[in-house]
Amino acid sequence: MTNIEKQEIKCIIQSQIETLSEELVYLKTQLKPVDKDCSLDNVYHAGRHQEQNIIFHRFQEYTKRHNRLIATLNRVESEDYGVCKECEEDISIERLKLIPESEYCIDCMNDLGL
Numbered sequence: 001m002t003n004i005e006k007q008e009i010k011c012i013i014q015s016q017i018e019t020l021s022e023e024l025v026y027l028k029t030q031l032k033p034v035d036k037d038c039s040l041d042n043v044y045h046a047g048r049h050q051e052q053n054i055i056f057h058r059f060q061e062y063t064k065r066h067n068r069l070i071a072t073l074n075r076v077e078s079e080d081y082g083v084c085k086e087c088e089e090d091i092s093i094e095r096l097k098l099i100p101e102s103e104y105c106i107d108c109m110n111d112l113g114l
Contacts, residue, residue: 001082005093013073013100020066027059068101076100084108 001009031052075081082091086108095102104114 001090001093006076006081009093009096009100010073010076012097013069013076016100017066017069017073020062020069024059024062024066027055027062030055031059065101072101086112 033052072081082093082096083089084091084105085103087105089105091102091105095106102109104112
């Protein structure tokens, strides 16, 4: 991978981290416990509870990806970045631009069932 490609990947990662950070701040404001209010019917309460579960799940998944991207940003300059952990071949630059935290090439990912 060339230095120019590494810089491009770093910019992509930084942009994705920024976007996820903003989304995490927003989701955090939406995470509120659902109180059982006697004036609300059970259907409405169940809907609100389900909505909170979805928001919580999104928050968890975005946090995990945010952390993976930060870790990836810290290792872009290392020699093993962009090298498949399974076959040790280069991961395509197109794949890294889409999913910078990729650790496997597409063939190995499919072979491993990931």
